[in-house]
Amino acid sequence: MLTLDALTVARGPCTVLADVSLTVGAGEFVGLIGPNGAGKTTLMRAALGLLPHRGQSSLAAMPAQARARAVAWMPQSREIAWPVAVETLIALGRLPHLPRGAQLAPADRAAIDAAIARMGLESFRTRAANRLSGGEQARVLIARVLAQDTPLILADEPAAGLDPAHQITLMRAFAAEAAAGRSVVASLHDLGLAARHCTRIIALHRGRVAADGPPAQVLSAGLLAEVFHITAHVAQTPHGPVCQPLEVIR
Amino acid sequence: MRDHPGLMTALLALVLALFAASLLIGPAGIAPAQALAALLRGDATAEALVMREIRLPRALLAVMIGASLGLAGAAMQGYLRNPLAEPGLIGVSGSAALGAVIALQTGLAASFALGLPLAALAGAALAVGLLLALAGPRGGSLTLILAGIAVSALAGALTALVLNLSPNPFAAAEIVFWMMGSLVDRSMTHVWLALPLMAVGWVLLAGLGRGLDALTLGEDAAETLGISLTRLRLMLVAGTACVVGAGTAVAGAIGFVGLVVPHILRPFVGARPSALLPASALGGAAMLLAADVAVRLVLPDRDLKLGVVTALVGAPLFLHLIWRTRAEGL
Numbered sequence: 001m002l003t004l005d006a007l008t009v010a011r012g013p014c015t016v017l018a019d020v021s022l023t024v025g026a027g028e029f030v031g032l033i034g035p036n037g038a039g040k041t042t043l044m045r046a047a048l049g050l051l052p053h054r055g056q057s058s059l060a061a062m063p064a065q066a067r068a069r070a071v072a073w074m075p076q077s078r079e080i081a082w083p084v085a086v087e088t089l090i091a092l093g094r095l096p097h098l099p100r101g102a103q104l105a106p107a108d109r110a111a112i113d114a115a116i117a118r119m120g121l122e123s124f125r126t127r128a129a130n131r132l133s134g135g136e137q138a139r140v141l142i143a144r145v146l147a148q149d150t151p152l153i154l155a156d157e158p159a160a161g162l163d164p165a166h167q168i169t170l171m172r173a174f175a176a177e178a179a180a181g182r183s184v185v186a187s188l189h190d191l192g193l194a195a196r197h198c199t200r201i202i203a204l205h206r207g208r209v210a211a212d213g214p215p216a217q218v219l220s221a222g223l224l225a226e227v228f229h230i231t232a233h234v235a236q237t238p239h240g241p242v243c244q245p246l247e248v249i250r
Numbered sequence: 251m252r253d254h255p256g257l258m259t260a261l262l263a264l265v266l267a268l269f270a271a272s273l274l275i276g277p278a279g280i281a282p283a284q285a286l287a288a289l290l291r292g293d294a295t296a297e298a299l300v301m302r303e304i305r306l307p308r309a310l311l312a313v314m315i316g317a318s319l320g321l322a323g324a325a326m327q328g329y330l331r332n333p334l335a336e337p338g339l340i341g342v343s344g345s346a347a348l349g350a351v352i353a354l355q356t357g358l359a360a361s362f363a364l365g366l367p368l369a370a371l372a373g374a375a376l377a378v379g380l381l382l383a384l385a386g387p388r389g390g391s392l393t394l395i396l397a398g399i400a401v402s403a404l405a406g407a408l409t410a411l412v413l414n415l416s417p418n419p420f421a422a423a424e425i426v427f428w429m430m431g432s433l434v435d436r437s438m439t440h441v442w443l444a445l446p447l448m449a450v451g452w453v454l455l456a457g458l459g460r461g462l463d464a465l466t467l468g469e470d471a472a473e474t475l476g477i478s479l480t481r482l483r484l485m486l487v488a489g490t491a492c493v494v495g496a497g498t499a500v501a502g503a504i505g506f507v508g509l510v511v512p513h514i515l516r517p518f519v520g521a522r523p524s525a526l527l528p529a530s531a532l533g534g535a536a537m538l539l540a541a542d543v544a545v546r547l548v549l550p551d552r553d554l555k556l557g558v559v560t561a562l563v564g565a566p567l568f569l570h571l572i573w574r575t576r577a578e579g580l
Contacts, residue, residue, distance in 0.1 A: 048474055068476030079468030081331035082521040095464055096476045128521070144467070148475075 001026055001152045001183040002047065002071075006055035009039075009046045009207075016042045017207045019055070024185060026151070029178035031194035031215070032187040034204035035228055040187040041076060043204065044154045048073055059152075068096035072148035076156035078137055083128035086140050090115055093147030115147035118173050120166075134161045142170060146177075153177065155186040159193060171197035191232065195219055195243035203227055219243050253525045257518050261532035265313065268539035272309035273301070275546055307441050308433045312542045313535045314441070315433075315501055318448055318493035320534020321527060323508025325455045328462035328523035329486050330391050333516070336509040340381055340394065341401030342374050342491045346498035348405045349373025351412050351425050366428075367443055367499035374495025377401050378487060385483075390469065394483065431502035431557025433542050444496040451492030452531075454485045459524030466523065504557045506564025507534050513571055537563075 002024040009017040017039045024030055032040050046053040048071065049060030059071055072093065080089065093115070094108040104112075116122060119139045124132065129140050138161050145153055153174070159167045167190070174184040175197050188194045194201055194215065201218040203211040205227040211218045216236070224232050224245075233244045273289065274282045278300045288297035289306065322337035329335075338344065353359040353369035384397035409429075416422040461482040464472035473479055497504070511533040512526055519525035541559045548554060 045470070050470055050473060064473070064478060065476045068474060071474065073471060073474035075468060075470040077468060077470075079331075079466075079471070081466045081468070082516070082523065084466060084521045088520060088522060089466065092464060092467060092475065095460065100460065141467070 001028075002185070003058040004047055004056070007043070007046055007057055008054040009042050009051055010054075015207055017046060017053075020207075020209055021055075022202065022209065022212065024152070024183050026181050026183055027178055027199075028183050029175050029197065029199045030183070030185045031198035031201045032185060032204065033189070033191065033194055033201060034187075034210075038204040038227075039207040040204055041156055042207075044073070044156060044185065044187065048154065065096065068148075068150075070150055071152040071154060072145040072150045074141055074145045074153070074155040074158055076160075078134070078141055080130040080137060080141070083130050085126050086121060086124045086129045086132075087112060087116065087126065089129045089140060090121075090143045090147050093144040093149070096148065111149045112147050115143040118146055119143040120169065135163060135166060138162055139166060139170075142173075146173065151182050153182070153184045153186075155184070157187050157189065159186075159188060159190060167193060175199075191219065191224075191243045191245060195234070195241045215241055215243075225249055253522070254519055254529065257515075257529060258532065261529060261536060264536045265532055265539065268536055268543065269309050269313060271543050272312060272539050273305050275543055276300070276305055277546070277550060303437060304435075307436050307438045308542065309539065310441050311433050311436055311444070311501060312539045314444060314448055315497040315504065316507060316535035316538025317531040318451065318497050318534070319504065319507040319538070320511040320530040320532070321452065321455050322490045322493050323534070324512040324523070324526045324530035325458050325462065325486055326490060326508070327512050328458070328465065328526065329482070330395065331465060333513055334509070336505075337490050337494045338402070338503075338505065338508070340377075340398035340487060340490060341405060342377050342381075342494045343498045343503050344402045344405035344409070345377030346370040346374040346495050347429055347503050348409050348412075349376075350428060350499065350502070351409050354425050354428060355412050355416065355421065363439065364443060367440065370499035371447075371495055373405070374491055374498065377405065378491040378495075381487060382484075385487075389483075391483075394487070427555065428502050429557075430555035431504040431560075432545075432553075432555050433501055434553065436500060440500040444500045447492045447496040451489045451494075451496070454489030454492065456527060458482060458485060458489075459527055462523035462527075502555075502557060504538070504560055506560045506568070507537050510564045510567050510571075511537055513568070 005021050007017060007020045020043060034040050045051045047057045047059055059067055062070060090112050091104060094104060094111060119142055121139060121143055142158055159170055162170060171193055174186060178184050178199060198215055201215050202209060203218055203223060210227050211223050219234050224230055229249045231246045231249060233246055235242050274285055280297050284297060285301055288295060289301040292298050292302055319337060326335045326337055326339060327333055349372050350366050350370040353366045358369055359366035381397050381401055385394045413422055413425060461477045464475045464477045469479060512530045515529045515533050516526055519529050541556055545554045545556055545559055
């Protein structure tokens with residue numbers, strides 16, 4: 001789905017991302033964690049070919065049209081420029097599948113309806129998308145990404161600004177995508193969500209991969225102290241893994 | 251047409267009605283039936299001459315330039331994702347005006363009929379070259395705006411310099427009046443000069459719909475939806491330069507159409523940038539036809555300038571829209 005080989009991004013004299021090599025296979029839901037400035041966004045944008053970079057990315061090597069059918073990208077900045085209807089905005093996800101000037105086909109409509117249902121947006125269909133609340137806008141933009149119906153989804157902090165119920169809904173939607181054989185890579189700040197829902201966690205620290213593996217293995221006391229400078233309560237419970245940050249280590 | 255058949259039909263009917271009004275209203279006072287017959291006959295009578303040589307090119311130019319400004323305005327607003335953008339923003343109209351002013355000043359305009367429009371087109375072409383050199387093939391939308399502002403400012407300063415150095419007040423007055431924009435005394439030659447360039451520009455701008463729709467989600471998201479932003483920007487700049495350069499060359503600077511028309515029509519097309527392009531083209535044609543008819547009806551003997559009327563109508567309309575937007579709490 002995604003192969004990175006020695007991906008390196010330099011901004012002026014400083015290296016923002018150094019020699020990142022990794023492979024994401026089908027069925028994986030990867031949580032990308034790391035403190036502010038660790039290089040999460042840079043990693044994803046460079047992998048997509050949106051940033052000048054050295055090294056190889058399987059996505060950046062694709063022609064633009066093919067890439068648009070291979071990967072859907074949800075940027076961190078949640079832009080909705082015009083007061084277009086929610087369903088019109090979500091339908092933009094179908095652009096890569098539509099020949100120039102073609103109308104939405106029944107298959108497109110089905111994908112749009114499914115995405116709307118997934119994010120619980122039925123009652124918002126005709127509302128102006130940019131007049132919704134921040135969290136609602138985020139859900140609309142996630143639905144757009146789902147409607148693109150690609151084997152791989154990259155999302156930059158998709159859970160930010162969502163209420164707890166919608167955070168869980170979102171993580172379940174992504175987990176369901178992964179269970180259906182697709183792959184999802186999402187940067188997350190909520191370690192608890194990452195621990196509970198992701199199949200794999202990649203921790204970035206100063207532009208390098210600090211740890212990569214199943215949640216229980218990556219979220220160790222040592223890694224949390226080194227990368228995040230925090231202590232946390234990490235446990236396996238009957239309800240699944242739990243990770244609750246506790247204190248800052250000075 | 252497909253997405254909003256009602257609106258598009260209404261706009262088309264409005265354009266046709268105003269086009270007819272533009273053909274039938276004028277100081278010669280020919281009765282409507284007679285006027286139309288003379289237009290079709292095209293013989294050597296005075297009526298046929300008035301219809302074919304004066305009113306027809308005037309009405310055609312109003313449609314062409316109005317549609318151009320509306321289309322370019324909608325495209326520019328869509329690309330910059332800003333309802334305050336207008337086609338003049340990239341400095342092409344200012345530079346075309348500078349070329350025309352130099353032609354008036356040096357006597358080139360007086361020496362042969364197409365001297366002025368050709369000089370204006372040269373000014374527009376220079377501006378596009380400078381703009382693309384400044385904004386580069388990889389520059390973002392912000393670089394484009396800044397480069398456009400720089401080119402506009404330079405053209406404005408040079409125009410002021412020409413006025414400043416103007417040897418006599420009559421020459422200066424001629425320049426000032428020309429810059430206000432007008433369709434008086436234009437001939438079919440002007441139509442044929444502007445039409446090929448405008449047609450190229452229309453094709454370029456009309457092809458932007460898909461990319462502009464995708465840009466609703468921002469530049470990053472649009473790019474990952476398979477849109478080449480470099481190509482989009484190049485088509486936008488080239489298309490706008492063609493239509494605005496050609497329009498300014500034959501009619502002078504006409505403001506506010508490209509700003510107000512997309513703004514008014516946006517709610518009627520569900521704010522979708524691709525649907526706004528054709529609607530705005532028709533709306534622009536209607537607005538300029540109406541303004542050019544108004545010029546003949548209000549103060550017919552004072553040669554009221556077209557650009558003055560569009561600004562007089564456009565500015566309060568725009569203030570009203572800002573007021574309404576503010577009242578909606580946005």
